[in-house]
Amino acid sequence: xxxxTSHIYMTNGLxxxxxxxxxxxxxxxxxxxxxxxxxxxxLSQISRDIKKLGYSLSDVENIVLTHYHIDHTGNLLKLxxxxxxxxxxxxxxxxxxxxxxxHPCPKALKHLKFMERFWNPDPVDVxxxxxxxxxxxxxxxxxxxxxxGHTLGSISLHIQQEDALIIGDLLxxxxxxxxxxxxxxxxxxxxxxxxxxIADMKFNIVCFGHGLPLMKxxxxxxxxxxxxxxxxxx
Ligand SMILES: [Zn+2]
Ligand SMILES: [Zn+2]
Numbered sequence: 001x002x003x004x005t006s007h008i009y010m011t012n013g014l015x016x017x018x019x020x021x022x023x024x025x026x027x028x029x030x031x032x033x034x035x036x037x038x039x040x041x042x043l044s045q046i047s048r049d050i051k052k053l054g055y056s057l058s059d060v061e062n063i064v065l066t067h068y069h070i071d072h073t074g075n076l077l078k079l080x081x082x083x084x085x086x087x088x089x090x091x092x093x094x095x096x097x098x099x100x101x102x103h104p105c106p107k108a109l110k111h112l113k114f115m116e117r118f119w120n121p122d123p124v125d126v127x128x129x130x131x132x133x134x135x136x137x138x139x140x141x142x143x144x145x146x147x148x149g150h151t152l153g154s155i156s157l158h159i160q161q162e163d164a165l166i167i168g169d170l171l172x173x174x175x176x177x178x179x180x181x182x183x184x185x186x187x188x189x190x191x192x193x194x195x196x197x198i199a200d201m202k203f204n205i206v207c208f209g210h211g212l213p214l215m216k217x218x219x220x221x222x223x224x225x226x227x228x229x230x231x232x233x234x
Contacts, residue, residue, distance in 0.1 A: 001049050004205060004213055005162045007139055011038075011049045022071040022209055025166055026053060027159065029139045031061035034085070035157065035166050036209060040074035040119045057083050062138060065089040066168025066209060067151040068096040068103075069184065070119045077122035088136065090146060091129040093153025099123025104152075104186055111183065130155070147198060149191025150180050156198060164205035165218070170194055173211030177225045192229055199226035 002010045009026040024046060025035035032055045037046070050057060060083035065073060068089070076097075080087060087097075095101040099121070130136070132146035136157075143158040147170045156167040169180040170191070185191055199222045206218035214221050 001052060004207065004215070005164060008159065008162055008164055008166075008205075008207070009049070009053060010207065010213070011045060022074075023207070023211075024049075025207060026050070027139055027142070028053060028055070031055075032059045033062040033064065033138050033142075034060060034079070035064045036066055036072040036168065037063065037075040037079055039071050043075050043078050046075060046079070060085045062086050062088055062136070064136070064142075064157065065093070065097065066156070066166065067154040068093045069151065069169065070115060070121050072168065072209060073097060073121065073124070074119055076124045080124055086127040087124060088128040088130060089126045090144070090153030090155045091131055092148070093151055094126045094129055096151070096153075097124060097126055145198070145201075147194035149187050149189070149194045150185045152186060154194070158201075158203070162205070163203055164207065165198065165201070165203045166207045167198060167209075169209045170198065171206075171208060171222070171225065173208045173214065175211075177221060179229075192226075195222070195229060196226050199223045 004010055007028050011024045022038045024038045027033040063079060063085045089097055096103060130144045134144040136142040139159060140161040143160060145156040145158060147154050147156045150169045154168055156165055156170060158165055172178050172180055201219060203219050205213055205215055206222060207213040
């Protein structure tokens with residue numbers, strides 16, 4: 001487990017921060033908040049992390065999802081059953097998390113069918129449906145930024161007190177900053193607009209669904225990436 005700030009911790013997959021792992025984040029406050037839940041089968045690792053942080057499973061009050069993909073929601077149902085935590089997600093991703101709509105990624109259908117043989121999604125009811133600008137009453141206020149494109153309801157979380165952003169799959173940093181998988185991204189134009197939106201913000205740290213965080217003056221790195229993108233996509 002990596003300490004990012006005194007209130008943000010990150011676990012990563014069995015294969016470190018390689019392509020096949022998804023990061024799970026913990027926000028420590030009077031209670032515990034989990035951001036994304038990784039691939040199915042990581043429950044024991046998450047439980048161990050929670051104990052290492054000095055909390056018990058009953059201290060998990062909220063689970064926030066950056067988006068519905070199965071590598072971020074794999075342990076959601078079990079965690080919900082064990083902790084009774086509130087599940088929080090953007091309103092546009094709710095039908096997919098709750099299993100009321102099939103995943104809208106025609107280009108990825110073949111891969112998805114294969115993946116779902118191992119990581120079949122379990123529908124879970126969402127308790128709190130958020131939208132752009134909402135503030136979660138966690139650690140003095142976590143602001144929701146709607147960053148659609150990868151999925152319709154993808155969100156980034158601005159943890160204001162820590163000057164940090166958690167952006168899910170808006171960008172990845174497995175080897176270097178990169179766009180998320182094209183096959184699993186529903187609208188690339190919207191995706192680029194969302195990156196530009198984040199690039200115009202000021203923040204010190206940025207954390208990704210895949211790969212290591214940028215720990216200092218991170219908005220400069222994201223800004224440079226967005227400038228490069230404009231050259232190739234204009
Ligand atoms: Zn994704
Ligand atoms: Zn992902």
